[in-house]
Amino acid sequence: MKTAILHLFVLFTSLTLDAQKALSISFVPTIDHASIVLDSNYQYGDISLSISNLKFYISELALFNDDTFVANVGKQHHLFDAGLPTSGLISQEMTEPGAFNNIRFNIGIDSLTHSAGVFEGDLDPIHGMYWSWQSGYIHFKLEGTSPACPTRQNKFQIHVGGYQAPNNTLRKIILPVVTSSTLNIEIALDKIIQRIFGQKIFQMMSPGPTAVALADIFPQIFQIKK
Amino acid sequence: MIGLMSFTDIKDIRLPYPDHFPNPTFDFQKTPLDSTKILLGRILFYDPILSKDNSISCASCHSPYNAFAHTDHDLSHGIFDAIGTRNAPALFNLAWQKEFMWDGAINHIDMQALAPISHPGEMGSSINEVVSTLNASNAYKELFQKAFGEKTITGAKVLKALTQFQLTLVSANAKYDKVKMGKDSFTLQENNGYLLFKKNCNTCHQEPLFSSYQFANNGLPVDTTLNDFGRWQVTGQTKDSLHFKIPSVRNLSYSYPYMHDGRFKTLREVLNHYTEQKIPLTSNEKADIIAFLLTLNDADFVFDKNNKYYKIK
Numbered sequence: 284m285k286t287a288i289l290h291l292f293v294l295f296t297s298l299t300l301d302a303q304k305a306l307s308i309s310f311v312p313t314i315d316h317a318s319i320v321l322d323s324n325y326q327y328g329d330i331s332l333s334i335s336n337l338k339f340y341i342s343e344l345a346l347f348n349d350d351t352f353v354a355n356v357g358k359q360h361h362l363f364d365a366g367l368p369t370s371g372l373i374s375q376e377m378t379e380p381g382a383f384n385n386i387r388f389n390i391g392i393d394s395l396t397h398s399a400g401v402f403e404g405d406l407d408p409i410h411g412m413y414w415s416w417q418s419g420y421i422h423f424k425l426e427g428t429s430p431a432c433p434t435r436q437n438k439f440q441i442h443v444g445g446y447q448a449p450n451n452t453l454r455k456i457i458l459p460v461v462t463s464s465t466l467n468i469e470i471a472l473d474k475i476i477q478r479i480f481g482q483k484i485f486q487m488m489s490p491g492p493t494a495v496a497l498a499d500i501f502p503q504i505f506q507i508k509k
Numbered sequence: 510m511i512g513l514m515s516f517t518d519i520k521d522i523r524l525p526y527p528d529h530f531p532n533p534t535f536d537f538q539k540t541p542l543d544s545t546k547i548l549l550g551r552i553l554f555y556d557p558i559l560s561k562d563n564s565i566s567c568a569s570c571h572s573p574y575n576a577f578a579h580t581d582h583d584l585s586h587g588i589f590d591a592i593g594t595r596n597a598p599a600l601f602n603l604a605w606q607k608e609f610m611w612d613g614a615i616n617h618i619d620m621q622a623l624a625p626i627s628h629p630g631e632m633g634s635s636i637n638e639v640v641s642t643l644n645a646s647n648a649y650k651e652l653f654q655k656a657f658g659e660k661t662i663t664g665a666k667v668l669k670a671l672t673q674f675q676l677t678l679v680s681a682n683a684k685y686d687k688v689k690m691g692k693d694s695f696t697l698q699e700n701n702g703y704l705l706f707k708k709n710c711n712t713c714h715q716e717p718l719f720s721s722y723q724f725a726n727n728g729l730p731v732d733t734t735l736n737d738f739g740r741w742q743v744t745g746q747t748k749d750s751l752h753f754k755i756p757s758v759r760n761l762s763y764s765y766p767y768m769h770d771g772r773f774k775t776l777r778e779v780l781n782h783y784t785e786q787k788i789p790l791t792s793n794e795k796a797d798i799i800a801f802l803l804t805l806n807d808a809d810f811v812f813d814k815n816n817k818y819y820k821i822k
Binding site: 397398399400401402403406407408409411413415416417418419450491 | 540614615616617618619620623624626627628636637640663664665666668669672743745
């Protein structure tokens, strides 16, 4: 009798292991392909800078095969925070995930969620990703210092938000991938740095055309790391 | 058995409102009222713990005796004697409103409290500070446990509790309402005022809530000491310049002064402003309209003991 139960147990365990596979996706922010460590100095061309805060929302992360939906990955809304190393890792137990050749996600929070009141977890306003004076999530936040900033304490503060047309800054990202159980996504901040220092946009804290133009760069900064 | 034990904690309370009211816009199916959350929200509403120096509560500018406005103060007050730029609006019938603040900058009642909590000229704190202060209080932890089934206090729970209490602030028992319910009748003057009101005022101040809760420019020149252009600052569209949220004209006797910057102390001044805006009213007609407006004072609401100060035990 005991043996039978044990057999059953073994059988069940092995079935579960076969059927379930973990997929893990990591997000790694970089400047000039070097991983970002908060509050350390970077020399980027003739710009020297230090990043003190990098947070953004990854939402509706999903696997697709061409245009066919395959599976969701992780929570609907995920807050990436460069200050919390674990927040860059999103993993999902998969039951027969099937083949996929691209992953899709949004940078930011959709307008429906925006108007639906308060939520717990990653959407809780305690994360500093919600504007108090005018409703709206900050989709993407980048803060730091640079001697090139003529601002108080040489700070730059880039808060990209806005969920209503024509100032919606939610951006859809589609990345072609090869089916795998681990995917590493590099977030190359170079283009963002070039834009803010090139155009001297050191303070951005409200929705509008400047935020829209910066958000338009988002689809270019995510790439699969080989 | 557990259900029986928590018999006094009523879940799924229906918001009380009379038949002549429309359905609320707030989604009670998704977020039902709950007596433990309402009580917690009420305690938070009256607790200055929400402000940086423990001096200002929500009720400092939204007093129950003033229909939750700040009578006799044109502009709102904050910590360290700061003065704001707008008149604290009366709070009632919020379950029928979709956008909040004079300029509609806030898109959901849950999110409204973040603005005064964070504003340096109001409570000067932040939701993070509030959450950590509350988490250090065993009494609050118990209240949150009772209301939400969890001891850990989050920003979302603080805001949801405040929402629950504020949703219960229903003003629907003025003389006007009693007339609508067939329990009272207007005097001749009040009735004449009602007819004049329907002809001249009802487009913006739609009965029975006495506001369409839309935004409008009512012709007030900008106060150059404030340069407040209202909704334009939110939408960025010039057509919204000097548009402000249309307030309800219920409870006017309790909530003076009037307008977004509290510039008028009396209803006569308000009506004089509108006659200057080409709404033709004789002096007698103004008196009749005021007689009608006074039937919108809801003493039952203003003196409702269920809305009053309640301290954490």
